[in-house]
Amino acid sequence: MKKRYMIWKDIHAFFRDFRSFFLLFLTPILITILVGSLFMSSGAEDIPIIVCTEKPTSIYDSTISLVKGSGVFILIEKQGDCMDFIDHRLRSGKVRAGIIVPEITMGSTIEIYVDNTKPIGTYLTSYFNLISKDVSNRLINAYISDALNNLEANEYQLNELEAVIDEFDFELMRMEDSISDIEGDLSGITLEGMENDANNIKTFTSSLRSNIANTRSLAVIMNYTDIIDDLDSLSGSLDNIDANANAIINANNRNINLINNRKQDVQSKLNTMKTSLEELRDHLNTIKDSTVLIKAVLAEMKEEVPEYSDPVKSKVIGFFGEKSYINFIFPSILIMIVMWMATFLSSINFIRQKNRGILRRISVSPMKTRTIATEKITANAIISLIPLPFILLISFFILGIEMSLFNAIFVFLAASLSVLVFSILGLIIGSFSKSETTAILGSLIVIIPLMFMSGALYPVEAFPDAIKAVTEFLPINTGIRLVEGFLFYTFDWVDFMFLIYTMVGYTLILSIGCWFLMRRSLKA
Amino acid sequence: MELLRLENITVRYGLFFKALDSVNFSVRDGEILGLVGPNGCGKSTMLKVISGLINPGGKIFYKNDRVHPHKKDIAKILGYVPQENSFFNKLTVKENMKYFSRLYNVEDVDKKIDAAVKSLGLEKKKDELAERLSGGMKRRLNIGCSIIHDPSLLLLDEPSVELDPISRNNLWSLIKRINQFGTTIIISTNMMNEAQALCSRLILLDQGKKTSEGTADTIISKVERMG
Numbered sequence: 001m002k003k004r005y006m007i008w009k010d011i012h013a014f015f016r017d018f019r020s021f022f023l024l025f026l027t028p029i030l031i032t033i034l035v036g037s038l039f040m041s042s043g044a045e046d047i048p049i050i051v052c053t054e055k056p057t058s059i060y061d062s063t064i065s066l067v068k069g070s071g072v073f074i075l076i077e078k079q080g081d082c083m084d085f086i087d088h089r090l091r092s093g094k095v096r097a098g099i100i101v102p103e104i105t106m107g108s109t110i111e112i113y114v115d116n117t118k119p120i121g122t123y124l125t126s127y128f129n130l131i132s133k134d135v136s137n138r139l140i141n142a143y144i145s146d147a148l149n150n151l152e153a154n155e156y157q158l159n160e161l162e163a164v165i166d167e168f169d170f171e172l173m174r175m176e177d178s179i180s181d182i183e184g185d186l187s188g189i190t191l192e193g194m195e196n197d198a199n200n201i202k203t204f205t206s207s208l209r210s211n212i213a214n215t216r217s218l219a220v221i222m223n224y225t226d227i228i229d230d231l232d233s234l235s236g237s238l239d240n241i242d243a244n245a246n247a248i249i250n251a252n253n254r255n256i257n258l259i260n261n262r263k264q265d266v267q268s269k270l271n272t273m274k275t276s277l278e279e280l281r282d283h284l285n286t287i288k289d290s291t292v293l294i295k296a297v298l299a300e301m302k303e304e305v306p307e308y309s310d311p312v313k314s315k316v317i318g319f320f321g322e323k324s325y326i327n328f329i330f331p332s333i334l335i336m337i338v339m340w341m342a343t344f345l346s347s348i349n350f351i352r353q354k355n356r357g358i359l360r361r362i363s364v365s366p367m368k369t370r371t372i373a374t375e376k377i378t379a380n381a382i383i384s385l386i387p388l389p390f391i392l393l394i395s396f397f398i399l400g401i402e403m404s405l406f407n408a409i410f411v412f413l414a415a416s417l418s419v420l421v422f423s424i425l426g427l428i429i430g431s432f433s434k435s436e437t438t439a440i441l442g443s444l445i446v447i448i449p450l451m452f453m454s455g456a457l458y459p460v461e462a463f464p465d466a467i468k469a470v471t472e473f474l475p476i477n478t479g480i481r482l483v484e485g486f487l488f489y490t491f492d493w494v495d496f497m498f499l500i501y502t503m504v505g506y507t508l509i510l511s512i513g514c515w516f517l518m519r520r521s522l523k524a
Numbered sequence: 525m526e527l528l529r530l531e532n533i534t535v536r537y538g539l540f541f542k543a544l545d546s547v548n549f550s551v552r553d554g555e556i557l558g559l560v561g562p563n564g565c566g567k568s569t570m571l572k573v574i575s576g577l578i579n580p581g582g583k584i585f586y587k588n589d590r591v592h593p594h595k596k597d598i599a600k601i602l603g604y605v606p607q608e609n610s611f612f613n614k615l616t617v618k619e620n621m622k623y624f625s626r627l628y629n630v631e632d633v634d635k636k637i638d639a640a641v642k643s644l645g646l647e648k649k650k651d652e653l654a655e656r657l658s659g660g661m662k663r664r665l666n667i668g669c670s671i672i673h674d675p676s677l678l679l680l681d682e683p684s685v686e687l688d689p690i691s692r693n694n695l696w697s698l699i700k701r702i703n704q705f706g707t708t709i710i711i712s713t714n715m716m717n718e719a720q721a722l723c724s725r726l727i728l729l730d731q732g733k734k735t736s737e738g739t740a741d742t743i744i745s746k747v748e749r750m751g
Binding site (some may be wrong): 361365 | 606611
């Protein structure tokens with residue numbers, strides 16, 4: 001009975017504090033909703049990625065289409081200055097990967113630089129390793145398509161050439177026919193015939209000459225002088241005819257020899273041309289057959305790329321060096337520890353002092369609330385900072401985190417800013433709370449969602465869009481990026497100043513909130 | 525001479541509950557004034573009003589000048605001793621006193637601390653952690669932390685609660701000694717013997733209202749008559 005009463009009173013006492021009661025229900029509900037909503041999306045989406053080349057090629061187009069088609073990335077296309085462009089954006093965290101497509105395609109390597117400081121880096125490395133075969137296949141397909149297009153163009157030209165050859169062949173045949181005709185014509189004209197004709201002419205002239213001589217004798221007898229003169233003139237003409245007949249016989253002989261020689265020459269050349277044309281036609285047919293064969297093979301390859309083909313290789317490279325993953329998760333771990341310590345320590349310290357009446361005593365003094373707030377913030381921040389050097393030493397000596405003394409000093413300074421912000425956050429929680437239970441629940445309600453939203457445990461890219469937009473500006477993420485910047489040299493001057501201003505902004509806004517709540521809390 | 529005057533002091537908690545309802549009284553310079561009454565009558569609330577922890581309805585005058593304690597305009601002359609031991613357990617007696625003296629920009633701190641620990645009877649314990657002190661010593665340290673800046677007005681909220689009779693007598697002596705040095709003291713208590721032993725005048729509060737005012741003997745006899 002006594003035990004039951006005590007249990008009941010314990011519970012009763014707990015619920016008497018309205019804020020504890022409220023937070024007891026609100027904390028798990030809010031944490032469940034917040035953390036649960038982070039994992040509602042089916043996978044990583046809208047991962048900013050660069051695809052860059054010095055000179056666009058079919059592989060570049062193919063890579064772009066592959067990246068676009070995946071539905072996972074937000075694509076930034078770039079031509080020229082690839083390494084500088086990717087370097088700057090990867091360091092500033094604006095993109096998570098950069099793909100450099102080489103200018104020379106055959107036998108080259110596509111370099112995929114991945115931000116390996118974030119969990120998404122592991123995801124991207126696995127993703128690109130998994131799809132590298134697919135990338136290769138797509139690129140081979142691009143090659144095959146190119147080759148097929150070229151072959152088809154060649155085939156068209158071959159057909160045109162064949163038509164020209166056919167035409168030429170036809171012309172040759174016509175020429176051959178013409179030669180045959182000439183041959184026939186020439187064969188009709190023989191030396192003997194022409195000689196006979198000439199001799200007949202000569203015989204005829206000789207007979208005429210004899211008749212003329214008889215007639216002249218008669219004319220002389222009869223003293224017909226005119227007739228004698230005419231007959232002499234006729235005899236002279238017959239001499240000329242004889243001379244011409246002899247000349248014709250001689251010329252004919254020469255021409256026939258010449259024609260025969262030319263005919264043989266033309267025939268020989270014609271035969272050579274016909275032979276060459278036949279050879280050309282044979283070659284053309286061989287090429288056409290080969291083209292058909294190659295087209296068939298390529299079409300088959302397009303359906304299924306053979307295992308041995310690897311014209312383009314893809315290589316996934318961790319942009320920030322191939323260190324063990326602990327090096328990259330370390331900034332997140334560090335800031336998470338800092339967040340837990342500073343928030344809990346400040347809130348619980350504050351509530352203890354408040355419940356012991358120490359704060360009441362301080363608040364009746366002439367000290368202003370803002371001075372009290374500043375003192376409490378500073379004291380709690382310093383207390384939370386004390387373990388930091390030890391964490392850094394353990395990280396270096398036991399976990400093997402790669403950092404120089406220079407790194408360590410700046411990491412300490414960067415983490416100090418986070419300590420400051422979370423100390424103020426802790427004081428806000430403490431000011432709101434009336435008991436340690438409320439302070440613990442209040443701290444949990446802030447810390448757990450922040451821890452998940454840091455992107456250290458699960459890629460930010462996999463969060464729903466609304467949460468993704470917020471995460472970039474959360475103090476935990478800003479703190480992590482600052483530490484990463486000093487550890488991996490990941491930011492330039494502008495990024496650095498932006499992060500510093502963000503932290504200073506948080507410090508100021510939270511300080512005002514802290515001052516306001518503390519004023520109410522101290523008076524209560 | 526009148527040091528402090530309170531007129532129509534009203535404090536509400538929520539819409540309906542009045543912790544103090546139009547209370548009027550004055551505090552004379554150099555006296556020990558007792559606020560007496562049963563638990564929940566508004567004694568501690570009245571001390572919070574004077575110390576500036578609560579901004580009440582009504583008017584407060586310090587040496588005839590209107591003041592607003594919640595704006596800390598009389599914070600320098602005030603010393604407030606909460607009901608619980610409100611100091612750092614993990615600091616020594618001296619460190620605690622030094623810490624609270626800093627709130628008031630006390631000059632010559634070390635000398636003042638030495639004098640204070642002597643008058644508090646904590647001289648031998650000044651380098652001892654506060655958590656190791658006895659209950660009576662803790663109460664004295666609790667008062668010590670509030671008088672290190674020599675306040676003109678000291679507010680004590682039930683100072684001897686949970687103390688054994690010897691420690692209580694020692695504490696009373698200390699309070700009287702502080703008063704003899706010229707500090708005006710307002711004590712809230714529900715112990716009549718304490719009020720009788722320490723206070724020259726008493727204000728009787730009941731359910732947030734002032735029901736009587738007078739010397740300790742007058743008020744005590746009135747309370748006894750009421751049964």
